[in-house]
Amino acid sequence: NAGVTQTPKFRVLKTGQSMTLLCAQDMNHEYMYWYRQDPGMGLRLIHYSVGEGTTAKGEVPDGYNVSRLKKQNFLLGLESAAPSQTSVYFCASSPPGGGNQPQHFGDGTRLSIL
Amino acid sequence: SQQGEEDPQALSIQEGENATMNCSYKTSINNLQWYRQNSGRGLVHLILIRSNEREKHSGRLRVTLDTSKKSSSLLITASRAADTASYFCATPYTGNQFYFGTGTSLTVIP
Numbered sequence: 001n002a003g004v005t006q007t008p009k010f011r012v013l014k015t016g017q018s019m020t021l022l023c024a025q026d027m028n029h030e031y032m033y034w035y036r037q038d039p040g041m042g043l044r045l046i047h048y049s050v051g052e053g054t055t056a057k058g059e060v061p062d063g064y065n066v067s068r069l070k071k072q073n074f075l076l077g078l079e080s081a082a083p084s085q086t087s088v089y090f091c092a093s094s095p096p097g098g099g100n101q102p103q104h105f106g107d108g109t110r111l112s113i114l
Numbered sequence: 115s116q117q118g119e120e121d122p123q124a125l126s127i128q129e130g131e132n133a134t135m136n137c138s139y140k141t142s143i144n145n146l147q148w149y150r151q152n153s154g155r156g157l158v159h160l161i162l163i164r165s166n167e168r169e170k171h172s173g174r175l176r177v178t179l180d181t182s183k184k185s186s187s188l189l190i191t192a193s194r195a196a197d198t199a200s201y202f203c204a205t206p207y208t209g210n211q212f213y214f215g216t217g218t219s220l221t222v223i224p
Contacts, residue, residue: 004156031210042202043157043214050210058211090156099206100145105156 002026006091006106013081013113021076021109023091031094032074033058033103034066036087043090049074050098081113120203120218128223133190135218137203138183146179146186147204151217157202160188193222 004025013019023032030051035043045058049068063085065077074093078085088110092103121136137146145164149157163170163179163186170177176189190197200217207213 033212035214040216042216045211045213048210056210092157098210099208099212102147102159102162103149103157103204103212105158107154107156 004091004093004104004106006089006109008109009107010110011112013078013111015081015083015113017081018077018079019081019111020078021089021091021111023074023076023093023106025072025074025091025093025104027093027104028071029093029104030071030096031098031101032068033092033094034064034074034076035090035092036060036085037090037108038087046076046089050096083113085111086113087111120201120215122218123216124219124221126221126223127193129193129195131193133193133197133220133222135188135201135220137186137188137215139186139203139205139213140184141205141207143181143205145206146177147212148175148177148186148188149202149204149214151200151202153199160201190220193220195222195224198222 007022033048034046044060047066049055052071055066067075088108092105094101094103147162148160151157174191179186200219202217204212204214
């Protein structure tokens, strides 16, 4: 049972390039989340989804887009990467109930924008 | 910001000692969660305490919650080198979102 799997694990991009980060969960969870983690700032929510076909903005959504076409997958896209988006990105999932349920995290994607 | 804040930012103890870290938050909550993050890994859920609970135990972990002071503490008893990690508190916001604190970095010296 893999839990939450993120691909890729590492990536280096040039400013202006685009890419998609993939998150897959095998726990049949309804809710999925994308966070970024920067030194000294904890985790900040980018976007989240409460079910297949639905997405919503979090605390820091600018510069990112997401899609949840299948229940088990949550994609995070960077349309035109900027150095400020250098970060570690974490995906998480949880059963319905949102804030009343524990979140299950992947091991992150380390992204550098040059 | 409704973000929780952990205190201290860093803590270094000897193996076998107890470690205490604190979390303060700003708004009313219905539960508070603690997570652990080992270096280079994702967060792992440790314990959830509801607003009507004052104390909760899980193995060597003891969590307290004081809603009047908007604070929580995590106590790890008889610490081990494997407990070396960062610890975060998380509070729910608008029902579906979480705010995570900036974490306490714990080092347990063998």
